[in-house]
Amino acid sequence: MDNSEVISREYVEGELKIHNIPGMAIGVIKDGKTLLAEGYGVADVEKKTKLDSQSLFGIASCTKSFTAALIAMLVDQGKLDYDTPIIEYLPDFRMYDEYATKACTIRDMLNHRTGVPGHDSLYTDEIDRAELFKRIRYVEPNVPMRTETQYNNVIYTLVGHIAERVAGMKWDDMIKEWLFKPLGMTNSNTTIPELRASDNIAEPHWRQADGSIKKIKNWCVSPGEPCAAINSCVDDMLKWLQFHINKGQWNGKQIISEECMDEMHRWAVPFPMWSVQIDEIPPIQGYSMGWIEDYYRGHDLVYHVGEIEGYCTLMCFLPKDNIGVMVMINNHNSAILIEQSILYTILDNVLGLEKQRNWSEFFKGEIGKWGGFYLDEVINLMPDDPVPGTKPSHDLAAYTGEFWNPGYGKIKIEQDGDSLKALFRGMEQPMSHYHYDTFKMPDIKMDTLLVTAPVTFYTDPYDGSISKFDVPFEASVTPIMFTRCE
Numbered sequence: 001m002d003n004s005e006v007i008s009r010e011y012v013e014g015e016l017k018i019h020n021i022p023g024m025a026i027g028v029i030k031d032g033k034t035l036l037a038e039g040y041g042v043a044d045v046e047k048k049t050k051l052d053s054q055s056l057f058g059i060a061s062c063t064k065s066f067t068a069a070l071i072a073m074l075v076d077q078g079k080l081d082y083d084t085p086i087i088e089y090l091p092d093f094r095m096y097d098e099y100a101t102k103a104c105t106i107r108d109m110l111n112h113r114t115g116v117p118g119h120d121s122l123y124t125d126e127i128d129r130a131e132l133f134k135r136i137r138y139v140e141p142n143v144p145m146r147t148e149t150q151y152n153n154v155i156y157t158l159v160g161h162i163a164e165r166v167a168g169m170k171w172d173d174m175i176k177e178w179l180f181k182p183l184g185m186t187n188s189n190t191t192i193p194e195l196r197a198s199d200n201i202a203e204p205h206w207r208q209a210d211g212s213i214k215k216i217k218n219w220c221v222s223p224g225e226p227c228a229a230i231n232s233c234v235d236d237m238l239k240w241l242q243f244h245i246n247k248g249q250w251n252g253k254q255i256i257s258e259e260c261m262d263e264m265h266r267w268a269v270p271f272p273m274w275s276v277q278i279d280e281i282p283p284i285q286g287y288s289m290g291w292i293e294d295y296y297r298g299h300d301l302v303y304h305v306g307e308i309e310g311y312c313t314l315m316c317f318l319p320k321d322n323i324g325v326m327v328m329i330n331n332h333n334s335a336i337l338i339e340q341s342i343l344y345t346i347l348d349n350v351l352g353l354e355k356q357r358n359w360s361e362f363f364k365g366e367i368g369k370w371g372g373f374y375l376d377e378v379i380n381l382m383p384d385d386p387v388p389g390t391k392p393s394h395d396l397a398a399y400t401g402e403f404w405n406p407g408y409g410k411i412k413i414e415q416d417g418d419s420l421k422a423l424f425r426g427m428e429q430p431m432s433h434y435h436y437d438t439f440k441m442p443d444i445k446m447d448t449l450l451v452t453a454p455v456t457f458y459t460d461p462y463d464g465s466i467s468k469f470d471v472p473f474e475a476s477v478t479p480i481m482f483t484r485c486e
Contacts, residue, residue: 006036007346011360016041018364019338020331022205022213023051026342027234027326029242030350037234043330044203045213053234054187055202056195057328058218059313060306063230064156065240065264068110068290070163070174072248072260079166082107082263089166094137100145101137106162108145109155110289111268115141117150120446121425121473122408129161129171129223138407142476149269149287153227156290160226171226183243183250185236192218195231204310207333219309228308234326241317241324244302265302265319267293276369280344280356296347297356305339307332314339323350337363378443380452381472386435392457393437396420398466399457403482408473411482422455431455441471 003009006028016024023041027034039051074080080089083105087093095101100115108114119139122132136158143150160171167174172190180188189195195218206216221228232240243249244265248256267286273294277283281301286293294301296318303316312335317324327342329335341363348355392399396415403411412423413431420431420439431439437457443450453472456479460467470479 001030001035001350003036003038006349007342009038009040011345012040012342015338015341015360018360019335019367020207020211020213021329021335021338023202023330024338024342025051025053025055025057025202025234025326025328026346027053027238027324028346028350029238029245029324031322032242034238035350036346037238039234043201044215045205046215051202051330052200055200055328056187056189056198056231056233057202057313057330058195058204058228058306058308058311059230059232059237059315059328060228060308060311061153062237062304062306062313062315063226063228065244065290065304065315066175066179066230067156067160067163067171067226068264069179069256070167070171071106071110071159071289072256072264073178074163074166075260076257080106080162082110086162090162093133096137096139096141100141104145106159107268107289109159109162112149112151112155112271112287113146113269114152114155115143115145115147115150116152116155117142117474117476118152118446119154119407119474120449121444122154126426127223127409129157129164129226132223133158133161135407135409138405140407140474140477142474149271151271151287153224156227157224163226175230178255180236182253182255183236183239185232185239188230188232188236190225190229190231192220192231200233202311202328202330205331206310207331213331216310221308228306234328237315237326237328238324241315241326245317245319245322245324264289265291265293276366296344297351297353299347299351305336307335312336312339314343316343318347321351323347337366378450378452381475382434382440382452382454386438388435390435392433393459394466399469402485403469404485405480405482408480408482410485413469437466444473446473 022045023043025039028036037053043049043051086104095104164171175190203215204218205213208214247258248261266288268288271285271287273285280297282295291302291304299318300320306313310332312329314327325343325346327339341359344359400413400415414421422429429441431441434440439455441455442452455469455471457466457469468483470481472479
């Protein structure tokens with residue numbers, strides 16, 4: 001089967017135009033052989049450089065599968081057990097409530113079943129994973145543990161920290177020594193400085209409000225490396241997929257036991273992934289440990305997607321068909337529709353299935369219908385008009401100072417002309433008066449979302465000073481309260 005039989009260049013380049021994507025790299029393996037490993041479009045919209053199978057992309061949340069693999073290796077070594085409460089390994093472990101503290105396991109964390117929602121703006125200042133581990137006890141859940149599946153980057157970050165403490169090694173070192181090195185993933189890394197040292201980078205891009213594509217800077221996810229930091233290329237990621245198809249074996253050596261590989265890939269909890277039903281896939285998917293379980297036209301499909309500033313990635317393998325597919329895109333503002341168009345077209349061809357529909361035409365018709373999966377990265381929590389004719393109860397200077405929340409850390413409020421601004425997470429957030437003592441804070445970065453939210457200040461009843469404020473950084477729980485530092 002030649003490249004054009006796997007997927008034609010004409011098809012891919014047509015998809016890039018339809019979905020306004022600068023570039024893409026695709027890899028396909030079957031029965032241990034590489035059928036396709038090529039680049040399409042451009043690596044850089046300014047320089048018009050080309051992509052190839054060695055071009056580096058951020059793989060974003062596909063990183064979670066690597067962190068889950070580290071845990072599997074620690075289970076194989078007898079240093080961890082999936083179902084032993086974490087507190088038995090780390091006595092200083094604490095969650096928000098007593099039951100979760102005593103009962104929470106690594107399996108709960110890997111399956112996104114801790115009861116803690118996203119809290120994706122939790123990294124409020126320069127902290128490391130050890131500090132985040134301490135702060136999680138102050139972070140409010142929105143449902144009881146083990147009752148709902150809630151995708152959570154923060155929890156996967158803590159999984160990485162737990163691995164570090166149990167193994168006595170840094171997460172980055174474990175990834176490189178335990179996985180990259182034995183699998184020959186020589187072009188993969190875990191930091192932005194390592195990425196920028198390469199001379200073959202798929203530059204990150206972002207679609208602007210006017211539809212234009214602009215090159216942006218790489219975002220450092222620290223301290224969230226275990227959930228989203230890996231940078232890799234098609235050639236290396238095909239090795240990663242082959243490793244999973246091989247059930248943990250590489251070059252005749254069993255690096256991870258088949259038992260633990262089965263645990264990683266087994267449907268564990270319901271995980272409804274898609275907002276639009278497609279006949280070829282079931283109405284609900286499952287999540288296991290860094291992987292999503294699904295079917296395509298009756299064939300078992302194990303995959304994960306990743307989104308981070310400037311990149312979208314899809315990795316998948318069909319365990320019973322010995323097929324792996326890697327799709328890497330150097331643009332955000334979601335690329336999930338083009339990823340699926342490419343994936344399903346490839347699977348139809350490689351599996352030799354009768355064509356039931358033109359996937360390009362189908363997903364072109366789905367543009368704008370998939371909510372947060374397509375062009376819905378901006379959320380406004382303040383849609384109503386403010387009360388007219390109001391003003392702040394104090395002079396603006398009274399609202400300034402440093403405020404603290406034990407989970408989210410420190411936020412500094414400063415006066416900025418005739419308004420205010422907040423300084424946190426290394427960013428300046430402008431604030432404009434909305435009504436009374438509520439200000440509007442636009443474009444708060446929460447993972448890959450930009451959220452506009454209210455910041456409401458409160459007056460101390462005894463001395464009349466501005467003593468605290470709250471902001472709904474996580475909309476599913478009580479607004480996060482920040483109290484003025486002494």
